[in-house]
Each structure stands twice: as C-alpha cells, then as structure tokens.
Amino acid sequence: IQFGCKSRWDGFNSLSVKMENKGTDEVEKLKTKFLSAWHNVKYSWALKSKTYFSRNSPVFLLGKCYHFKAEESSSTEACAASPATGGGVEAFRRDFASRLWLTYREEFPALPGSSLTSDCGWGCMLRAGQMMLAQALVLHFLGRDWTWSESLSLQPLDTETWTTTAAKRLVASLEASLQGERPSDPGPPLHALGAHGGAEEADTHLREVYHRTLVSWLGDTPQAQLGVHRLVELGLASGKQAGDWYGPAVVAHILRKAVEKATDPGLAGITSYVSQDCTVYSADVMDSHRSWLAGDADAPPLSDTRAVIILVPVRLGGEKINPEYFNFVKGILSLEYCIGIIGGKPKQACYFVGFQDDSLIYMDPHYCQSFVDVSTSHFPLQSYHCPSPKKMPFSKMDPSCTIGFYSRNVQDYERISQELSKVLQPSAKEKYPAFTFMQGHRRDYNLSAALTPEKREWPFIRDPRTTAATSGDFVLL
Structure with a gap:
C-alpha cells in the first residue's frame, strides 16, 4: 500500500462517503465487491523482483537440461548427465512458459x-496440485517436447504495469457498483486457431485443441472435471472445506479421487495412485495400469495401457528439510517422467519444477487473477501461462511435500521403478530413503479418516504480514 498509492486511497475515502448514503443491502454488496477487489490488490501488487540465473551452471526443468552459455560445446558437456538436453536460454523460456500455471482466481x-x-489466501496448495496434475496431462496428451506457440510472446509480470491495471480495476469496480453496473473488461485479444494446410498444420491445430481442452478441465466452474470446485467438493470427505488450509498429502488424495471420478471420455485412459506410508506397492500400480471390465475385477484385463499418475507424499526432514535430501530432490527433478513436486516454503505453497545449483525453480500460485469462462470456444489462454520463473534456496523448502510421476504403461512403470530405486539409494549420513518400492499389494484402510486431524498436515498458508514477491523478469549474470 506504500508504493505511491496514497492518492488511490483518498479516492476510496470519498467513495465510502457515498456508500453511507446507500441502503444496508447495497452496502453489503459493496463490501463483497470491495473484498474481491482487495484480493486483487493484495495478491497482485508486489515488490518487483527479478530471478537471476547463472550462465555457468546448467538449469534443469522437469527432466530437461538447459545451459545459457552461447557455446554449444559447453552446453552439451554441462548437460551430459541429463537424459534430455533442451538447449539455451530461449528454449528454456519457451519450455517454462508452456507449463500450465494455475493461480488464485476471483469472481467465479x-x-x-x-x-x-x-480462493485467495487459502487455495494455494490446491492450485499447486492442479499444476502438477496439468503437467501429467501434458505428458499424456502432448508429450514432454510440446511447447505453446505463443509462449515467447507473453509479457513479463512487470509490477508497475500490473499495479496500474489493478488500481484502475479496483476504482472502476467500486464506482460501477455505486452506479449499479459492472465494469467492462475487454481482456486480452483472442487468437483464432487455424486448421488448414498440410499435415503439420493439422497436427499443430490438434495439439492446440488438446491444450485448450486441458485448461478447460482445470477451469473454475462446477462443471470442470479437475477444477477447484471439484477438488473442494472431494475434500469434504476428508474433513476439508472451502477456506481451509490444505496440505500436500491431503491434496494428493483429492487429486486421485478427482482423476478417478472424472467422467469426460478424454480422461478414461488415465488414473492415479497415491503411495501409502512412503511406500509404492508395485502390484497396486500394475493393477492401476490395467483396465478391467466394470464390476468384474476377476476377469482378464481389457488392456494394460492405462496411464497412471503416481503421487508420493513424503517428509524430507523434521522442522526443516534435511540437507542430505538436496541431491535426492535434484535427482528427482532431473527425470523426464517427474511431474514436479508440490510443497513450498513455510506458510506458502509452491510447485517445484526444476533447479540450478542450490536453488529450486518454482511456479507461484499466489497471484490473483480474474475468472475466465472456459466454456466458451475461444477463451483467452494467456493467464494460464507464466513467463517469469522464480527461485528459492533448497534450505527454505518445507520438508512436507508430494512428489509426482507419470507412467504411461506397465513397461514404463518397470523402467521407472528401476531408475528411481537407484536415485533413492540413501546417502552415508541419511540412512533412510525418502520412499521405497515394494512388491505386492498394500493393506487397505480408511484413508479419509486418517487425513482428518489437522496435526497430520503442515498447512502452507499465506502470512498477511509479509509482502508477496512477484517475478518480473529473470536476468542472466
């Protein structure tokens, strides 16, 4: 509120005088609108901070390695340990901006x-879970090499620009409320998708259709298969309600239920599995891969090609993360079938997607944006992609988190379990792996009842006393 905004508040004071002359019902409506507008201010106005990347160290993003040196030889050498070399700075920016970004929304x-x-102020872990789920769907429908054609045209989240926009929206919203009308918001321009031309154009069009479909599944409407409304509804069974704080373990189970209960035919070929007590039971994952005839689990499977999203809630230390797990986290984020980690730093949920040296790269859900009606044919996609990566030291990572993997079929899972078993080898100091693989089935018990006590979670909540930092740009040293 201190960044040259005094004149704005003088305007609010004059508006409050007008509000006193209105009836009680209208005042209540104005209070609701003011709260909504204030959410936009609170989670959109921030100190402009830049994310610095070194030119001399490789950058890993969900299994791909990037190097910002101009010399190709250096890039190849630095990323020799990575299964996939992505290229330089432009390739990294294109890849990062193509990941789906789910943030706070208002007026849905x-x-x-x-x-x-x-969901401003409490839904950040749900949004982080949506982002991890979105990455799994991207791998399933589009593949790891897919990038959005408009990713490099996104504008950085420049605080000066967004602050001015937010202030104008706040004043316009209140003034329009006094006049009994809603302010018009033209929004970003719509881009038509072309489907004409050769096979390459048709393939591009098909990928954009999938892209838009994925976003619609994650939209903020009751009809969205994997939207926040569906997640909140499923969370009620675990004792969570809208406005509560969610932890990464609870969100993992909510995501599993959402995927399993999805009725859209496009999601029929994918399901989800959540590990139990930091143990992945291979027989259970194998069964998840197999598609059975409804109501007849004893019959031979119809196929074994159903994809599985594997979610593993873990705790990497006590009150703080154990430094012995730093290399483990790096190893996990270096795998292409890893769909990221949901967790955060104390009191703030984040979606971790990569690292450079001793810093994690993450996507931040703490940014309030307006509701987008994803039921329309050409809804704008720009607000679902973030052009500005953020970084934080490994030491600030909260030890409670959920790790995600995508397994396409049984053969894929066998390879994944073998590779992860090597990554999970404990260090000399840390005798226990973060999680383990075991043959056979797990014992069934009531998961919902086990998730109810608040003390079993380390909720990530936003501290209103701290100022949010929104990345404006990233700078190469």
Missing part, C-alpha cells in the same frame, strides 16, 4: 458448501 461461481467466490 460459489464453491461447494460455501458462499466463497475466490
């Missing part, structure tokens, strides 16, 4: 069991 339909029309 009321959430189940509440009157809340925004």
